[in-house]
Amino acid sequence: MAQEASHxxxxxxxxSLAVFSDLPSSALDQLLRGSQVRHLNQRQRLSSLERxxxxxxxxxLSGVVAIALDRxxxxxxxxxxxxxxxxxxxxxxxxxLFSDGFLDCPPGVGESVLDCMASTSATLLATSRPxxxxxxxxxxxxxxxxxxxxxxxxxxxxxxxxxxxxxxQDFFLRHGFASSSLVRVSQLDRCLDCNKCREACAKxxxxxxxxxxxxxxxxxxxxxxxxxCVDKPCLVSCKxxxxxxxxxxxxxxxxxxxxxxxxxxxCPHGAILTERYTDAGRNRQRAVKCDHCAGFADRACxxxxxxxxxxxLSPRELFTESRPGSNESGRTFxxxxxxxxxxxxxxxxxxxxxxxxxxxxxxxxxAAIGLECFxxxxxxxxxxxxxxxxxxxxxxxxxxxxxKGFGHWLGYIGTSFMLLTFLYPLHTRLGLLKNLGAQSTxxxxxxxxGFIGAxxxxxxxxxxxxxxxxxxxxxxxxxxxxxxxxxxxxxxVHSGIGLANFEMESLSRSVASMVGRRxxxxxxxxxxxxxxxxxxxxxxxxxxxxxxxxxxxxxxxLRVAGLGDIPDRKARRPVLQFLSDRAAQQRTRxxxxxxxxxxxxxxxxxxxxxIIMFALAGVHxxxxxxxxxx
Numbered sequence: 217m218a219q220e221a222s223h224x225x226x227x228x229x230x231x232s233l234a235v236f237s238d239l240p241s242s243a244l245d246q247l248l249r250g251s252q253v254r255h256l257n258q259r260q261r262l263s264s265l266e267r268x269x270x271x272x273x274x275x276x277l278s279g280v281v282a283i284a285l286d287r288x289x290x291x292x293x294x295x296x297x298x299x300x301x302x303x304x305x306x307x308x309x310x311x312x313l314f315s316d317g318f319l320d321c322p323p324g325v326g327e328s329v330l331d332c333m334a335s336t337s338a339t340l341l342a343t344s345r346p347x348x349x350x351x352x353x354x355x356x357x358x359x360x361x362x363x364x365x366x367x368x369x370x371x372x373x374x375x376x377x378x379x380x381x382x383x384x385q386d387f388f389l390r391h392g393f394a395s396s397s398l399v400r401v402s403q404l405d406r407c408l409d410c411n412k413c414r415e416a417c418a419k420x421x422x423x424x425x426x427x428x429x430x431x432x433x434x435x436x437x438x439x440x441x442x443x444x445c446v447d448k449p450c451l452v453s454c455k456x457x458x459x460x461x462x463x464x465x466x467x468x469x470x471x472x473x474x475x476x477x478x479x480x481x482x483c484p485h486g487a488i489l490t491e492r493y494t495d496a497g498r499n500r501q502r503a504v505k506c507d508h509c510a511g512f513a514d515r516a517c518x519x520x521x522x523x524x525x526x527x528x529l530s531p532r533e534l535f536t537e538s539r540p541g542s543n544e545s546g547r548t549f550x551x552x553x554x555x556x557x558x559x560x561x562x563x564x565x566x567x568x569x570x571x572x573x574x575x576x577x578x579x580x581x582x583a584a585i586g587l588e589c590f591x592x593x594x595x596x597x598x599x600x601x602x603x604x605x606x607x608x609x610x611x612x613x614x615x616x617x618x619x620k621g622f623g624h625w626l627g628y629i630g631t632s633f634m635l636l637t638f639l640y641p642l643h644t645r646l647g648l649l650k651n652l653g654a655q656s657t658x659x660x661x662x663x664x665x666g667f668i669g670a671x672x673x674x675x676x677x678x679x680x681x682x683x684x685x686x687x688x689x690x691x692x693x694x695x696x697x698x699x700x701x702x703x704x705x706x707x708x709v710h711s712g713i714g715l716a717n718f719e720m721e722s723l724s725r726s727v728a729s730m731v732g733r734r735x736x737x738x739x740x741x742x743x744x745x746x747x748x749x750x751x752x753x754x755x756x757x758x759x760x761x762x763x764x765x766x767x768x769x770x771x772x773x774l775r776v777a778g779l780g781d782i783p784d785r786k787a788r789r790p791v792l793q794f795l796s797d798r799a800a801q802q803r804t805r806x807x808x809x810x811x812x813x814x815x816x817x818x819x820x821x822x823x824x825x826x827i828i829m830f831a832l833a834g835v836h837x838x839x840x841x842x843x844x845x846x
Contacts, residue, residue: 225253225277225341233311235275235365238358247351251343256281256334258392258449258484263319263331271317272342279338280394281314282307286329304389305382306373307335309547312365316342336395337447372547379722380551384535387433388549392484393531396443401436401534402429403557405711406525408703409816412655416520417506423491425506430486434554434718435711439526441506442467442487450479450488458503466510475501514654523703524656527558534558554718557711578664582671589623589675592616618678627676631833633669634692637662637826663700670696688836691829698825702818709811716805720798763806767799 227244230236236244254265254274262274262281274281286302308314318330343351352359376385393399414424430440444465451459451467458473469479480488480503491504509515518526537550591599596614601622605612617623640662643649670692677689775792 225339229277230341233275233277235311235313235362238361239355243351243355247343247347248341250347251341253277254340254342256338256340258334258337258395261331261333262316262340267316267319267342268344271315271320271345273313273315273345273348275313275341275343276308276310277339277341278310280307280309280335280389281338281340282333282335282389284331284333286331302329303382304333304335304386306376306385307389307394308332308369312369313362335389335392337449376549380555381549383718383721384433384549384551384554387431388531388535391431393443393535395445395447395484396531397446398442398444398528399531399534400439400441400526400528401558402439403525403527403711404432404435404437404714405557405707406523407437407710408523408525408706409710410522412520412522413517413526416516420509420512420516421504423489423504425489425504426487432714432717434551434714435557436554436714440486442508443485445484449482449484453478453482462510464510466507467505468507468510469503469505473502475503477503479503519654522655522659523707524654529558551718551722555715578668582668585626585672586675589616589626589678592622593678616678618676623676623678626672630669630672630674630676631837633665633672634830634833636665637669666696666699688829688832691825691832695822695825695829698818698822702815702822706812706815706818709808709815713805713808713812716801716808720801720805763803767803771796771799 225248227241227248230244230248231239231241239247252268252272254262256262256265256279261284282304283306284302285305314332316332352362376382388394411428414426414428417426418424425441427440429437431438444467448467451461455476455478456472456474458470459467459479460470462468475490477490480490483505488503488505490501492499492501494500534553535549537548537552588600592601592614593616596602596616599614601614605614615621618627639649640658643652643655643658670689673689673692771792774795
C-alpha cells in the first residue's frame, strides 16, 4: 500500500502544499527520498501500520487524520460510528504535521488510550526526527515558519476544547463529513414527521432512496443520502462499470448493476441501498441511491415537504463559522446551526424578504378594513366612506350592518376564503392540483387564507359575538388557532428533544475528565432513566412528580454519603453538580417525548374542529337566508 501511494507523491505534489512551498526542489527531493509514505484507509488507525524505530514526524499530504481518545483504557478499534467509547478530540488537515512518538509510550492498565485515526482516506509522509532536524537546520526561514505553524495548530486545538465545539467536532469527524461535499438536513422545528418526503421519493423512483432521519444533533436531523464524497469509493469499487458520473458530477447507477453489493459495502455513509425487482420472472436485486432527482425538473422530497424543513448545505457551512481576519476562518467548529437553526441559503433571502413584505401588506390591509368597519359603526363621519361620498355627490346615511351593504359582503368574502382552505387537503388527492406548486407553498397559502377568512368574518359579525350566531365566528378562530398553535408546538417539542440531547452530550464532555472512568453506583443509575415507555397521558403528571422526588432523594443521599470513593470534598461538588444537571436534562427529555406523543394527533383535532366549524357556519347561513326571506 505504501509503495502504491509513493508513486503518486512527487516533488510537485509536495510543493502544492503551503508548508513546503518555500523549500527548493533539491530539499523536497531529499525529503521525499528519506521519508516513508504511509496510506491510511478510512477509520484505519496509525498504530495498525508498521513503523521504523524512533520518533517520526508525519506530514499530512491528503485527507484528514483525527485524534481519537478512549478514556476507558481500551485500544481504540474501528468500531461503529455510534460507539461512544471514544471521542475525536482534534484533527490534522493537509499540510499539518504531528509526531507519532505517543506510540512508543503504551498506556498503563486503565489509563486513557490515544491514537490517530483516518477520518477520510489519508496519505502521510513520515520523516524521522533527525532527518527533519537536519532539514530545519539547513533552511532556517522554513524552520521558523514551521515552528509558527505548529504553535498555531496547538492554539487552534486548544480553542476547540469548549464542550459545544468538541461535540460538533466529534460528530463531524466520527461520521466522515470531512470527505463530503453535500449534506441534506431536516430542521426539526419545522418537521412534522409526516413522512411525505419518503413517500414522494418512493412514488417517483419505485422505492425510497434514503433514510429520513439517519443522524440527529440538536435541532437538525441529517438524512442518510448520497453526500457526493470527494474520493468516491463506491465508484472505484464497481467491477462492471455500472456506476458513472453524469455531466453534473452526480453518480448514477445504470441498468448494468448486477447487485453484487460491492458499492454498498464501500459506501462509508450507508447511502446505497438494495432494491429487489422482477426480471423475466426471476427475483433479482440491484443497488440504488439518491441521485438528487437528476434528470427531473425538481426534487420529489423538497417538493412534497409541507413546511420547507429540508435544506442542502456544504459541510463547511453547516459545521464551521467564518471569522473575518482570522487565519482559521472556516475551520472553527460552531454549534450555532444545531442550537439555533440553520440560516436559509442566500438564494432564498430574496424570497424571504418578499414574503415578509407581503405579510406586512396583508396585515396592514386587514387592519385598515377593520378600522373602517369600526368607524362606520361608531364614528361614521370620520370613516373613509364619509370622505368619498361628497366626491360622488351622494348624501346617503352611513351605517354598518352585517345583514346588508359592506358588512354583508365581508361575510361572503370571508366564507369564500374559509372554503378555499379545502384546497390544501385536496392538493394531494386531485390530479389537477398534484403537480401545481410545492407542498410548502400550499401550506403557507392554507394558513394565510384561513387567517384572512376568519378575520373578515369577524368584521362581518360587527364584533357582536355574544349571540348564538357568533358561535360560527368563534369556531373559526378556534380552528385557526388549533392549526397554527399545533404546528408551532409540535415543531418546538420535536426540536426541544434534540436540544436536550445536545446539551446532555455537551455536559458529559465538559466533565469527562472530572468523573473519569468511575463506574456509576446503583444510586446514580436509578436517576431518571433513559426512557420511560408506556406512560399514559393521564398518568404523566404522577410520573413527573415521581421523577422529581426520586432524583431529589438520590442526589441528597449522594451528597451525604454516596460519593465516599472521592475523598476530596471540593472534588465532590462538580461531580454532584454534573449529576444534578444530567438528571434535570434527562427529565426534560422524558417530558418532551411524552408531550410529542400527545401532540402527534393534533391534526386530527384540527380536522374535527373544522367539521364542527363548517356545520355551525352552514346553520348560520341558512338561518340568515330564512330570516331575510321572512
